Amino acid sequence: MEVDILEFKVPTDNNKTVFVWDIPPVLTQDQVYEQLHHVFSSFGPLYLLKLCANAPLHPPGFYAIIKFYSAAHAANAQRLTDGRSLLHNSTLKVKLSSKQTPHFLSGRNSPLSHARCLELANHYLGFNGWTSDIITLKELTNEEEGEDEEEDVGGARQRIRFGCMMKLSFPRYGVTTRGAAVVEETFNCTGEKTRRCKLQRSVREKALVQAFSSVLLILLGRLSSFYSKTTEVCVS
Template structure:
């Protein structure tokens, strides 16, 4: 079965790289780039087309190039390599010489794709309506006075597959006193959003069948740099201490820290052991133990 797994990382290895050596042409570099991009993009989405000039033949206008063509898909690269070997692209005529394949080199390490490339890859395989994103949390967090700290959480949704995943990004930088503060805040905020999207796309995998049918999987083993609490943007206030005051008639009232009187805490019956009200000679005698109610603001 023809199955390929694509992750949102910079493609590496020999199976996605096509190298063309000894490409001799009189075409301008920009014109050659456009022609190559059009010819090789018919096999799949291109990650990069790179032209490196080797030398020029004096007086002839002919320039010798070595060209690197990188695909996201190894299947696409294999099809392009086969087309070059069979001379189906007409490169030998266009370039005025024999075009031969070079030996690609393996690159070590995994590098995540930039945000715009993640969206480009998703649009190619899913279409423009195949996914959506949502900003769940984006705020400047408290830090020391000389540091700007932003936290962002985003959500990716794939409604047709009924799948979703979140990504969190945290960026903090020391304030440069020689630069405008607003510019630095905007820069840190943008980078925080980008970091969150990279974390979210990094959990997505495309399982491509026969180069066309796409199945989505979410890598639940990957973890963000920190955990996102959905209650961050829903602050809750609870009273944890109460003060007492006596009015002109000698009656006591409980006043919370906001300054609002609340006498509903007293009842005629001692139901929870907090207070006991007894009426003697028209006056209320209050017997109660201190009430401790905590205030926590998230």
């Protein structure tokens, strides 16, 4: 049985990246991108699909870099697509990465964005497989800071800080974890209400990302298990 572990962080391992060569220029770059995404996303959710034109000294065509969240998905994709006719009966060369690239190294240990966390959670756990709740959302700007406005060329500027703690729950497993974040911004007093709303949304999203960063998904074949590094509970 295949076992794979997924974190809610930017994937950087070599075994999660595949390279695709010998893509003929029979379609536009947008059409090739759509077809590659259709083929490879069928093996599992993709973190990245980057399509590039061949260098001038090479024959016309394209190559692609595809990054999966799961090493098992990447291995299956490589095994089942290498040497197969996928685009207009053209045989493609598909290989797993054997070298770490600077692009992926720059994202090592970085948490996923809020949108990526939701995408990954919904894919493996379902829309009803998890919930999030606000434990506290509070403005941390004290009275002195609120009164201490900075003078700028555009007029008075105000600094506002919000803190938030979110609870992330997985009802099926009876497990919860938490995440907290603080955001701060200095802005002109005009449009203050709108900026406050955006800041509150930003701190909620950052707190939820922090909560997801303590979660591991353990994939057993087609089954998903859950592990929370915060509560140290494992469910199979």
